[in-house]
Amino acid sequence: MVKSKRIIKSKRNIKSKTYKRKIIIKNKMFGGLTPTKKDYTNDPYRETAISWTLHAMKSMLGIKSVRNKILKHFYPPIKNLTKADTFDAFDPADKIIKYVEGIMSVNPYVVFTATNMAEAVAIPETHYQTFYVDNINKQVFAIDPARNNGKDGIYTPFVSLDLLKPLFEKHGYTFTFIEMTNPAQSSIRDVFCQSWSLYILLDILQNGIHVVKIPKPQLERYGILLKFYKDILQIPTISQMLKKEYISELKANKDVILSDGTELD
Numbered sequence: 001m002v003k004s005k006r007i008i009k010s011k012r013n014i015k016s017k018t019y020k021r022k023i024i025i026k027n028k029m030f031g032g033l034t035p036t037k038k039d040y041t042n043d044p045y046r047e048t049a050i051s052w053t054l055h056a057m058k059s060m061l062g063i064k065s066v067r068n069k070i071l072k073h074f075y076p077p078i079k080n081l082t083k084a085d086t087f088d089a090f091d092p093a094d095k096i097i098k099y100v101e102g103i104m105s106v107n108p109y110v111v112f113t114a115t116n117m118a119e120a121v122a123i124p125e126t127h128y129q130t131f132y133v134d135n136i137n138k139q140v141f142a143i144d145p146a147r148n149n150g151k152d153g154i155y156t157p158f159v160s161l162d163l164l165k166p167l168f169e170k171h172g173y174t175f176t177f178i179e180m181t182n183p184a185q186s187s188i189r190d191v192f193c194q195s196w197s198l199y200i201l202l203d204i205l206q207n208g209i210h211v212v213k214i215p216k217p218q219l220e221r222y223g224i225l226l227k228f229y230k231d232i233l234q235i236p237t238i239s240q241m242l243k244k245e246y247i248s249e250l251k252a253n254k255d256v257i258l259s260d261g262t263e264l265d
Contacts, residue, residue, distance in 0.1 A: 129193075
């Protein structure tokens with residue numbers, strides 16, 4: 001009987017020590033405190049990080065594969081996406097002309113994007129414009145994010161006016177600019193023509209040809225872009241590409257980022 005009591009006592013001690021050990025481990029894991037998230041609102045590097053993230057997003061939305069992924073995601077029934085192309089400022093005019101003449105036989109429509117060509121203007125403006133080419137009715141609808149009440153805005157759409165409009169009209173097409181209630185870009189600080197041209201194109205694809213509603217206050221317009229970016233980043237491959245683009249931009253521009261996280265003017 002004595003031996004039995006000792007055994008029972010020993011078991012109780014083991015159980016007690018085990019329970020105590022679990023408490024110690026739990027306290028070590030959490031430091032005895034409730035876990036909290038770090039507050040980055042006053043981080044000295046926060047503003048610079050946001051700035052470069054936006055720069056990376058802007059650059060990324062000028063890439064053909066990225067634009068086409070977004071178009072397919074938000075407008076699955078899009079036609080002839082494999083024919084959709086994006087031309088940057090260094091693509092020569094003859095390359096764009098050859099492409100345009102090649103898509104004129106592709107029904108029902110093709111969309112593509114081009115920017116002002118560096119070789120064609122005295123002061124280069126990398127201003128993206130997007131085009132909806134209706135080959136059945138021989139109509140072209142051009143999207144210029146800076147267009148202001150039927151006139152050129154803060155940026156001149158040189159690639160539209162000097163190259164594409166004459167080219168399409170030569171082949172019997174009508175060439176019309178999509179109008180907006182307000183210009184999407186009205187300040188030289190708004191350099192997001194890649195984003196706006198894609199956003200407006202999606203609006204046209206989803207809702208047909210119409211006057212696109214753009215609010216007048218700058219903050220409201222930035223709010224539209226911010227929501228657009230958040231929606232875009234729900235696409236897994238796009239969020240991964242943004243991370244790579246962000247790192248690439250930082251490495252390419254490391255000379256203009258100071259050690260305290262601010263930027264050179």
